[in-house]
């Protein structure tokens with residue numbers, strides 16, 4: 303049970319609070335995981351009373367019980383007005399007294415990112431960043447995106463550390479809150495059978511795919527300034543790579559685990575300008591027809607520039623230069639308007655040294671793959687070869703299939719439930735440390751820079767409902783491999799183009 307606390311949310315009138323944070327808190331309450339004395343204080347410029355905030359949070363009629371609703375409070379304040387932090391301080395003093403929480407506060411930054419340092423500064427100026435105010439621990443949760451490039455991420459780290467100690471900072475990566483992401487560590491380090499094979503001697507390559515079937519929806523304005531590399535690869539997908547590639551930590555505490563993930567990021571071989579041209583493929587969805595329905599091109603989406611070169615798809619090949627992974631390629635692929643929504647890690651093992659059985663029944667036969675499905679239908683799938691029943695020795699691929707839901711009676715906890723709970727418990731294992739974040743940006747920055755400066759680097763158009771530009775397939779073909787396709791293209795449209 304976490305210590306008694308108040309969760310202060312900045313930007314509480316926004317989408318994230320109503321759609322993710324409050325439902326996560328309610329789910330924790332249903333699991334009896336909220337502190338005995340607990341309150342939420344939402345803040346925002348929008349004028350609202352406590353009652354109006356409570357109604358807004360329960361807009362969808364989630365059926366929150368009365369006692370939970372009574373934990374929700376609101377104060378109108380402009381985060382850019384330093385004076386307002388003194389009103390916040392007074393309100394906290396009152397709530398602290400009413401709920402007897404003894405000065406333990408979590409400040410959750412659910413505002414647009416340009417306000418992160420302003421809020422940290424305002425809190426510090428009002429003395430809300432350390433235990434001198436009411437005693438207790440003060441923590442700061444920061445939403446993504448954390449920086450726009452290496453320089454801005456470093457600048458934000460410097461600013462935040464001016465007011466908060468690194469141990470008080472919790473940088474959210476909601477992929478790390480997913481059960482199956484955490485399970486990678488248990489799967490690797492609690493079983494004796496896979497870890498001996500988990501290296502360059504037995505693994506041919508590792509692929510990480512994260513696809514969405516939807517487009518940018520109403521987030522065109524944000525997305526057009528970000529793109530798939532910043533939105534998905536820099537944070538979530540490199541974190542998954544780290545879990546798959548890291549060395550066993552010395553212990554299962556936050557620092558030991560995060561030390562190992564940082565080492566992975568620091569060992570990623572930087573991509574040279576030639577590598578960026580050859581091994582990083584960016585794409586953008588163009589219109590197509592899926593089952594008779596016309597799908598808009600990215601450039602026709604709301605708030606997207608009609609000549610935008612922002613990538614809605616990226617695939618890349620890179621190497622981790624260390625003892626375990628020397629010479630083994632890693633591939634990442636992510637995009638919008640792909641045939642299905644899936645996130646998975648595919649560990650492709652090397653073939654047997656000699657091909658004894660020549661009669662292959664299906665095209666995957668003879669290849670061993672371990673597929674760690676992060677979402678949806680979380681689970682683990684092992685593909686291996688067996689004899690096709692009947693005469694002769696025809697080889698066919700078969701699966702050992704495990705669904706994570708079978709381990710749990712109810713539904714799996716949402717990422718935000720786990721992350722907020724961990725922060726309350728003071729466990730930062732699943733939060734990104736500042737040095738890891740900067741190491742990821744160091745890898746990504748040259749790619750963004752090259753795209754910005756060099757117009758001759760192509761943006762490939764791919765029809766919505768396909769697995770991205772054909773050039774992304776060629777990345778693996780040059781390695782004698784193919785991506786794993788969790789399902790087929792939804793459209794036969796062959797209208798690939800260069801934008």
Ligand SMILES: NC(=O)c1ccc[n+]([C@@H]2O[C@H](COP(=O)([O-])OP(=O)(O)OC[C@H]3O[C@@H](n4cnc5c(N)ncnc54)[C@H](OP(=O)(O)O)[C@@H]3O)[C@@H](O)[C@H]2O)c1
Nearest residue numbers: 313315316317318319346347348412413414415445446447
């Ligand atoms: N929504 C998601 O699913 C999601 C997922 C991952 C990460 N995030 C991140 O989480 C954060 C919050 O997301 P969100 O979707 O809830 O954002 P949002 O709805 O755009 O903004 C949250 C609140 O911030 C306040 N705000 C907006 N512009 C402001 C300004 N210029 N000055 C002061 N306050 C301002 C607004 O409240 P007032 O007008 O009342 O002040 C707004 O309701 C963002 O950084 C986002 O990148 C969101």
